[in-house]
Amino acid sequence: MRRAPQWGVTNNLRGREGFRVGLLLVPAGLALTVFYYLPVGQSAVYSLFDLRFSLTPSADLFVGLGNYVDALSSGEFWGAVGFTLFFSLFAVALDLSIGMFLALAVYWVDTRFRTLLRAIIIIPWAIPNVIQASIWRWMFNTDVGLIGDLLVKLGIAASPPLFLVDTRLAFIAVVWAYVWKGASISAIFCMAALATVPKELQEAARIDGAGRVAAFFRITVPTMLPVLVVALIFRTRDALRLFDVVFGLTRGGPGGATETLSTLTYKTYFSFNRYGLGSAYAIISFGLIFSVAVLYLYRIRNQLSTTGSDR
Amino acid sequence: MRDRTSAKRRHTAASLVVVLLLAIFCLGPLIWIALTSLKPAGTEFRTPLEYLPREPTVENYQTVVSSSFSIQTAILNSFFVSGLAMIGTVLLGGFAAYAVARLRFRFKFASVLLIQAAGLVPPIIIIAPTFILLKTAGLVGTLWAMVIPNIAYGLPLATLLITSFLSRIPMNLEEAAYLDGASWMRMYWQIIVPVAAPALISAGILSFLGSWGEFMHAFTVSLGLPRLRTVPVAILSYSQAFELQWSWVSAATVIALVPVVVLSVVFQRGVVRGLTSGTVSG
Numbered sequence: 001m002r003r004a005p006q007w008g009v010t011n012n013l014r015g016r017e018g019f020r021v022g023l024l025l026v027p028a029g030l031a032l033t034v035f036y037y038l039p040v041g042q043s044a045v046y047s048l049f050d051l052r053f054s055l056t057p058s059a060d061l062f063v064g065l066g067n068y069v070d071a072l073s074s075g076e077f078w079g080a081v082g083f084t085l086f087f088s089l090f091a092v093a094l095d096l097s098i099g100m101f102l103a104l105a106v107y108w109v110d111t112r113f114r115t116l117l118r119a120i121i122i123i124p125w126a127i128p129n130v131i132q133a134s135i136w137r138w139m140f141n142t143d144v145g146l147i148g149d150l151l152v153k154l155g156i157a158a159s160p161p162l163f164l165v166d167t168r169l170a171f172i173a174v175v176w177a178y179v180w181k182g183a184s185i186s187a188i189f190c191m192a193a194l195a196t197v198p199k200e201l202q203e204a205a206r207i208d209g210a211g212r213v214a215a216f217f218r219i220t221v222p223t224m225l226p227v228l229v230v231a232l233i234f235r236t237r238d239a240l241r242l243f244d245v246v247f248g249l250t251r252g253g254p255g256g257a258t259e260t261l262s263t264l265t266y267k268t269y270f271s272f273n274r275y276g277l278g279s280a281y282a283i284i285s286f287g288l289i290f291s292v293a294v295l296y297l298y299r300i301r302n303q304l305s306t307t308g309s310d311r
Numbered sequence: 312m313r314d315r316t317s318a319k320r321r322h323t324a325a326s327l328v329v330v331l332l333l334a335i336f337c338l339g340p341l342i343w344i345a346l347t348s349l350k351p352a353g354t355e356f357r358t359p360l361e362y363l364p365r366e367p368t369v370e371n372y373q374t375v376v377s378s379s380f381s382i383q384t385a386i387l388n389s390f391f392v393s394g395l396a397m398i399g400t401v402l403l404g405g406f407a408a409y410a411v412a413r414l415r416f417r418f419k420f421a422s423v424l425l426i427q428a429a430g431l432v433p434p435i436i437i438i439a440p441t442f443i444l445l446k447t448a449g450l451v452g453t454l455w456a457m458v459i460p461n462i463a464y465g466l467p468l469a470t471l472l473i474t475s476f477l478s479r480i481p482m483n484l485e486e487a488a489y490l491d492g493a494s495w496m497r498m499y500w501q502i503i504v505p506v507a508a509p510a511l512i513s514a515g516i517l518s519f520l521g522s523w524g525e526f527m528h529a530f531t532v533s534l535g536l537p538r539l540r541t542v543p544v545a546i547l548s549y550s551q552a553f554e555l556q557w558s559w560v561s562a563a564t565v566i567a568l569v570p571v572v573v574l575s576v577v578f579q580r581g582v583v584r585g586l587t588s589g590t591v592s593g
Contacts, residue, residue: 035464042443043439122576134546
């Protein structure tokens with residue numbers, strides 16, 4: 001499409017233009033600097049000091065990379081790294097596939113039910129994470145939890161499983177509680193992705209004699225891919241920084257089996273008051289998430305360089 | 312002809328089954344909480360499990376609004392925090408998006424990068440320094456310690472959403488007003504805001520729900536004080552303090568979830584459009 005004239009440049013008031021841009025951008029920039037970038041910088045500094053019970057670095061507390069050495073040689077830390085990565089792998093794969101299934105269902109059902117089904121799917125997304133965790137704590141209750149009861153009734157388990165006590169079951173419980181809401185978030189993305197697939201394209205594939213499944217994987221999925229990639233990156237980022245669900249469901253237990261990088265860091269800060277070591281943990285998890293973040297920024301680079309054209 | 316109608320009827324029936332099954336998946340846990348909330352305190356631990364409360368009661372609801380529980384305090388706190396943070400986010404995000412989408416300037420790429428990269432910073436890395444900052448500013452112990460940071464936390468998504476909406480509107484929109492000599496502030500409020508209303512509303516809802524659900528920061532700066540609890544902090548502290556009174560916790564959960572569930576269902580279109588706005592046009 002023809003690019004609309006850039007009226008802002010055609011006038012000679014370049015100085016005033018800059019002033020205007022500044023006035024518009026500075027408030028947001030200030031807020032982000034104070035509450036994101038400054039704290040990140042501070043954490044990076046803290047991580048170089050042996051800070052316990054205080055957050056005032058002084059020269060005699062300087063330990064260089066000592067906290068990082070401590071972190072990398074701590075079993076607790078590697079346990080948290082392992083759990084976080086393992087969890088993310090399962091959680092993201094599950095929540096994207098269930099999300100895709102939910103989105104396809106919205107498109108497949110009779111049009112009369114479409115709005116209703118979409119509303120049903122959106123509801124878990126609106127539940128605050130910690131409340132989601134608390135609800136599932138009750139569902140997974142050993143004595144009177146609904147899940148245990150149903151497993152016994154269906155003959156899958158002889159007695160209600162000790163979901164939050166057994167290491168392996170606790171892993172499943174955390175993944176499931178997370179995916180229940182995660183699938184709803186992924187479904188929102190998948191619905192938007194499906195909306196980008198032109199109807200004619202699907203029909204053309206059908207006329208060519210492609211089967212339903214073949215048409216889905218050969219036409220629908222590739223067309224949806226750009227949006228799916230963003231969904232994948234978002235969901236991976238969220239899984240890697242998992243905190244609320246674990247904090248509310250297992251508190252990292254049993255015996256640290258479900259400790260994530262974020263819950264371990266939080267504990268190191270506020271239970272053990274080891275701010276230096278905690279900051280080192282935080283910086284390392286930031287590095288992990290940053291690698292995903294770079295992928296995301298690369299993906300949305302088009303929006304980043306938007307020049308106000310009518311694209 | 313008859314074949315077609317019967318196929319249609321089968322599709323309707325199958326649709327109904329699918330909707331029902333998915334409703335059980337998505338809403339089952341919430342329904343279970345609602346049922347638990349109707350069981351007289353203590354009977355929720357009876358075995359064998361009662362699926363439907365045998366003696367349904369609303370006593371638990373009376374308990375959780377009484378002064379010892381006071382879930383309404385948490386709900387009011389959450390409305391205060393999320394409402395004010397929403398206004399701040401939409402205001403600052405709208406300005407920034409207007410500049411990015413409608414004006415030409417150097418360092419645009421850098422500015423947008425700065426705004427979007429913030430959204431990728433994990434909360435755990437900023438929690439301790441932010442606490443110290445707010446404490447130094449004398450805000451810890453008030454709800455402002457939650458309002459102000461949440462304005463910033465909502466900005467990356469809100470700005471992305473409003474920017475991508477504004478950049479799709481043809482440029483000649485403001486031209487006439489500009490030639491008429493309207494000031495840029497008036498231009499923003501009288502021309503941009505009405506046109507961008509759908510995006511501003513989506514951004515508002517998403518930042519409202521974002522602050523409503525935010526836990527780590529609210530938990531840290533509320534210092535365990537009941538009068539400062541937001542909804543998530545309150546529900547978690549109930550579920551840990553009243554380990555044996557799940558009828559109460561459930562009643563509190565039901566009350567606490569009503570506002571967000573209503574909001575998300577009423578604005579479902581805005582939610583879907585808003586959450587994915589940065590993805591679809593790329």
